[in-house]
Amino acid sequence: MIVDEIIKKYEPKEENILDILHDIQDSDPQHYLNKEVIKKVSKHLNISLSQIYGVITFYTMFSVKPRGKFIIRICQSAPCHLMGSKSLIEHLEQLLRVDVGETTEDGVFTLETTSCLGVCGVAPAMMINDDVYGNLTPERVNNIIEKMREE
Ligand code: FES
Structure with a gap:
């Protein structure tokens, strides 16, 4: 095993x-x-x-609950917060129909928050599995999620 x-x-x-x-x-x-x-x-x-x-x-990166294929971690440290991460979290909650900490019914996405990802220059930022995405807007988030759904 x-x-x-x-x-x-x-x-x-x-x-x-x-x-x-x-x-x-x-x-x-x-x-x-x-x-x-x-x-x-x-x-x-x-x-x-x-x-x-x-x-x-x-450590927030560990989980004892099953999670989705894609783990979305939105940064909520101060620079990202100032650049609107809170509204992006709300946007993702609506888009995926989950609250932070939950996994979509189809098991594809888990939504989490995180502290600074080290890319504050492109705040607001998020990480999906091992990839980092910056300069996020609701439209950009929609496009990223759409692409993930196709994978
Ligand atoms: S505060 Fe979000 S990446 Fe640094």
Whole structure:
């Protein structure tokens, strides 16, 4: 099983926890960490489940709930906020018919917020999976989502 192979790649050292969790989550088609996987990581690293859940809940990029094929993260740090990210979030909520933190019924999109993506010069910005998009307007967001739907 792929999760076992990922875990085996890493020495059982606590400092590897983030890399292991990232790799496992990236390999999951629903981009999340399920209970069984978390137990395996806990056993491999010999650290308690509550410590692992502490890490998972601290970092917003980890999820214990199944997510969509595309994870949309809208930046809501100050520069993006000033450039209208709040109204873009509302726009996306209407467009996708979900609230922040939810996944569309067809399992294609999950809408999340994030802190600064490091591209404040092109605020407002968002990330979809590993790609960053800046200078967003509602029209540009519509076009991006439309293209994703075709994939
Ligand atoms: S504040 Fe949004 S990218 Fe920096």
